[in-house]
Amino acid sequence: MQILRYILKRLLFVIPQMLGILFISFFLIKLIPGDPAVLMLGPNATADAVAKLRAEMGLDLPVFQQFMIYLGNVLQGDLGMSWQSARPVLSDLMTRFPATLELVTLSLLLAVVIGLGLGIASAMRPRGAVRKAANYYGLLSGAIPDFWLALVFIFVFYTLLGWAPAPLGRYSIMLIPPQTITGSVLVDSLITGRFDVFMSALSHLALPVLTLGLVNAGPILKATQSSMDRALGSDFIAYARMNGLPRRMIRRQALRAALPNIITIISVLYSFTIGAAVLVEIVFGWGGAGQYAVAGVLNSDLNPVLGFVIFSAVLSLIVYLIVDLLYFALDPRTRG
Amino acid sequence: MTYQDKTDTTEAQAVAAPVLELEGITVAYPRYGESDHVALDAVDLKIRRGEIVGLVGETGAGKTLLTRTVMGAIPGGGEHTSGAMRYNGTPFTDLPDDKSPVRPAKDIALIVSNPRRELNPVLTVGQQIVNVIRHHLGLSEKEARARAVDMLRAVAIPDPESRMDAWPHELSGGMAQRVVIAIALSCDPGLVISDDATSALDVTVQLQVLNLMKEMVAGSETAALIITRDIAITAHYCDRVVILYKGEVVEEAPRDAFFDRPHHPYSINLLAAFAHSPALREAWWDVPPLADGTRPACRFADRCARRQPRCVSEAPALRDCGAGRRVRCHYPVEAGT
Numbered sequence A: 001m002q003i004l005r006y007i008l009k010r011l012l013f014v015i016p017q018m019l020g021i022l023f024i025s026f027f028l029i030k031l032i033p034g035d036p037a038v039l040m041l042g043p044n045a046t047a048d049a050v051a052k053l054r055a056e057m058g059l060d061l062p063v064f065q066q067f068m069i070y071l072g073n074v075l076q077g078d079l080g081m082s083w084q085s086a087r088p089v090l091s092d093l094m095t096r097f098p099a100t101l102e103l104v105t106l107s108l109l110l111a112v113v114i115g116l117g118l119g120i121a122s123a124m125r126p127r128g129a130v131r132k133a134a135n136y137y138g139l140l141s142g143a144i145p146d147f148w149l150a151l152v153f154i155f156v157f158y159t160l161l162g163w164a165p166a167p168l169g170r171y172s173i174m175l176i177p178p179q180t181i182t183g184s185v186l187v188d189s190l191i192t193g194r195f196d197v198f199m200s201a202l203s204h205l206a207l208p209v210l211t212l213g214l215v216n217a218g219p220i221l222k223a224t225q226s227s228m229d230r231a232l233g234s235d236f237i238a239y240a241r242m243n244g245l246p247r248r249m250i251r252r253q254a255l256r257a258a259l260p261n262i263i264t265i266i267s268v269l270y271s272f273t274i275g276a277a278v279l280v281e282i283v284f285g286w287g288g289a290g291q292y293a294v295a296g297v298l299n300s301d302l303n304p305v306l307g308f309v310i311f312s313a314v315l316s317l318i319v320y321l322i323v324d325l326l327y328f329a330l331d332p333r334t335r336g
Numbered sequence B: 001m002t003y004q005d006k007t008d009t010t011e012a013q014a015v016a017a018p019v020l021e022l023e024g025i026t027v028a029y030p031r032y033g034e035s036d037h038v039a040l041d042a043v044d045l046k047i048r049r050g051e052i053v054g055l056v057g058e059t060g061a062g063k064t065l066l067t068r069t070v071m072g073a074i075p076g077g078g079e080h081t082s083g084a085m086r087y088n089g090t091p092f093t094d095l096p097d098d099k100s101p102v103r104p105a106k107d108i109a110l111i112v113s114n115p116r117r118e119l120n121p122v123l124t125v126g127q128q129i130v131n132v133i134r135h136h137l138g139l140s141e142k143e144a145r146a147r148a149v150d151m152l153r154a155v156a157i158p159d160p161e162s163r164m165d166a167w168p169h170e171l172s173g174g175m176a177q178r179v180v181i182a183i184a185l186s187c188d189p190g191l192v193i194s195d196d197a198t199s200a201l202d203v204t205v206q207l208q209v210l211n212l213m214k215e216m217v218a219g220s221e222t223a224a225l226i227i228t229r230d231i232a233i234t235a236h237y238c239d240r241v242v243i244l245y246k247g248e249v250v251e252e253a254p255r256d257a258f259f260d261r262p263h264h265p266y267s268i269n270l271l272a273a274f275a276h277s278p279a280l281r282e283a284w285w286d287v288p289p290l291a292d293g294t295r296p297a298c299r300f301a302d303r304c305a306r307r308q309p310r311c312v313s314e315a316p317a318l319r320d321c322g323a324g325r326r327v328r329c330h331y332p333v334e335a336g337t
């Protein structure tokens, strides 16, 4: 009951949060120099033609009025058109956002496995070799840019060894696309029994997932290590030790105490990587949402950018809601 | 030392060997550019079967450090530099180590003070007791639960069944203290150490808890070491009193003899705090300060009313004075003085 009330309250807050996010991004994007009308009509357009198009697009109105119009459309589920793709932004994002989600979700899973494993092992043996290796890894993963790592992987595994497929999209262009159900190629191809697509998608995912996974494992490793350290130094772990509880149980209790911190880091990374994966998406020709938004920024194509902002904001809010529910489940003190 | 050795020795030595024997325990903290800070200096202590020993000292005397040394959890980079520890004749060094022949909770159990910080906040009371019981006694979940409920009932927790599912933050200080006692006694340890366990409680609760502890110890073969700042507690609950001052044992005596005739000036100093006569208090507490920069050989010299020049130059040894008494002083207060 209490939890329902809590969720309702959270959802109420979502409305002003979304409005704020939209408002700020709208004005920030308007600050970017560049006139879509000029870009759309090309270098040979007359001033008259440009002015006419601007009036058609509503660009001559005051910015605040433009925002209100946009807001009204969004509330009716219309995210506008992208002039580059000449398609509605909503349908563009519906195909592209799942591509990014699939990539980021799998990468984060890999990052969690690496980060959590190394973090726990190094916290349990503060003087061990794993700890030293983990510390170097933490430094390295913070210093190496993801797109550079992606290029190195492509060079080694595609160009030199030929193990990986060409970095062009989510699965081989020779294959007929599977029917779209969830938007995740892996899931859709499995459901529809398209194992050729499934295998191809797996091999195409390998390098980008490895890249983003290795880079994002760093912060998770650091957070796990430091919060495990703190938990292991706490009074109740000392007490558990002095009660002779076995190492396994000590580790589990310490991890349990460290979990809220680790979950926070993972959720922040997840929301962040949705946008930050863009360089890796570009390197692998992924056709993801980040790539779409960046193209929009570069071409003064406003609607894709705002559409991306809305999608990622909604996703972040969902992620944070889940995190709050997890905290709720994890800590008996919040249950009152 | 293996498990095999332990079974061999316990049978033969159980009668003779003290439950806990500490011999020359020295713990030092390395200091940068200085000699080590010796926090415990050659502490000897013997506790016999069924005996309750009170260890008294002020904050900083090393009481908690001594407990933690026994429990294998020396805090803050201290090093156990020398000395031996034996439990029923079996030597041990690192209690929490899974391979130690002497196990915490099963052989030597600790009752901590501040139990609300020591209990795991995300496990129910029942889970925490069951964990300890299952691990040490190898019982099934169901048997362990039944035993845990019995233990909670034994420490006078009302409605023990439903308390099993309580979270630590739902307990009052007194309740949490009882839970910790229940955990400590749940595996029938040979020795229970109470580390200032009742100091945080209200006086009435404190008495209840102490009485409970005494009863539980008396009803079994368990021995107890009660560590406290409050010398009055030892007068009521202990068979023997050991006084610790700045990491050294300064006096040890059977309870009655001690309170009848304390020998060490520091012991008298402690007792004078309870005296009704202000004159007595002043006589033992108002001590002229030492000259600046003096480092007296006797650690108590700066506060000692009986100080003589010899005390500054020569450290007193802990010497036997018969009838189970020991004292570390050049000029102890003995009969007639």
Ligand code: SF4
Binding pocket: B265, B266, B298, B299, B300, B301, B304, B305, B306, B307, B308, B311, B316, B328, B329, B330, B331, B332
């Ligand atoms: S040795 Fe001297 S200074 Fe130390 S306690 Fe005895 S009388 Fe006092």
